Amino acid sequence: MRERHDRRRGRGSAARRAGAAAALAALALGGCGSPGGSGTAAAGSPPPAGAVSVAVSTSPRSWSTERFQKALSKHGGTSRTAKATVGNARVGALFARSADGDHFCTASVVHSAAKDLLVTAAHCVHGGKGGSYGSDLVFVPAYRDGDASEGQWPVTRIVVDQRWISSSDPDLDVAFVTVGEVGGRNIEDVLGGNTLGIDKGFGKVVQITGYPATAVSPISCFNRTTQQSQYQMRIACTGFPGGTSGSPWLASFDRATRTGTVIGVIGGYQQGGDTADVSYSPYFDADVQSLYDQAAGASG
Secondary structure (H helix, E strand, O other): OOOHHHHOOHHHOOOOOOOOOHHHHHHHHHOOOOOOOOOEOOOOOOOOOOEEEEOOOOOOOOOOHHHHHHHHHHHOOOOEEOOOOOOHHHEEEEEEOOOOOOEEEEEEEEOOOOOOEEEEOHHHHEOOOOOOEOOOEEEEEOOEOOEOOOOOEEEEEEEEEHHHHHHOOHHHOOEEEEEOOEOOEOHHHHHOOEEEEOOOOOOOEEEEEEOOOOOOOOEEEEEEOEEEEOOEEEEEOOOOOOOOOOOEEEEEEEOOOOEEEEEEEOOOHHHHOOOOOEEEEEOOOHHHHHHHHHHHHHHO
16 A cells, blocks of 8 residues: 555645535535436446446425525535534545544445445545555544544455556546445445436536545535536535545435435546635546446445
8 A cells, every 4th residue: 555645645635725504405405306316326237347446404395496596605615514414424534444543535335236335536545557556444434523433344345447547547536445344234234325326417516525634523515516627527615625535426315315316526637626615526427337337246
């Protein structure tokens, strides 16, 4: 594994810079789409040749368009400490070896048949061109103020695209990792999992929750995405520093199931962004679907 200061490049590097409340974010997300939807990932498909692996609060059901736009205009893009909710518990920090050390990236539980899958940024778990895979990594969901009561889940497999390995292609800065059982249970059985969203388009309202490397609690923000380039998304959210790489971009939040659809992760262009208030994500398209199929097939 590369030394910590090398592995934590870009948004995954040591913090370089010092949201609306969770209830309002849930309101916004609940109003921007139906749960699940088409284009979601399916487990068990044949692995593609290009992938490489190693062994919120209760709220009204709908808002008027005018009220929603006012809330987005007033509160969108402002980060706050994330509340301890069922949905946020599926987001956690990545550590080397154990939660006794420093966390350096963010990951989240995504649904799979084997119920053991996370999604994060590729640069969090593989150094890209000239780099190597991370080792002895653990995922600590709902980590807060030193509390790891939801368990420390060992990473057992890392799946990244071969083109990330060979060229550090920012459009493929996505990784899926499997985690082993804790107490005889799979992580999705304990926390549930969000759906993977493919080809959902641009201009979506998403909530992002992540772990700054120097903070003891996660932060959260919601806003509307824009198109940075053909295969990159952009969002304005204040104060997402080092450590938040891999944070999920959650759309179409369903208050009944407390789940949503992950359509991006902080990463990609500038490994997630070189400024405090703007973040990026690779666009989740067929390449990401293939990567998911590889990971889900291997874990199942």
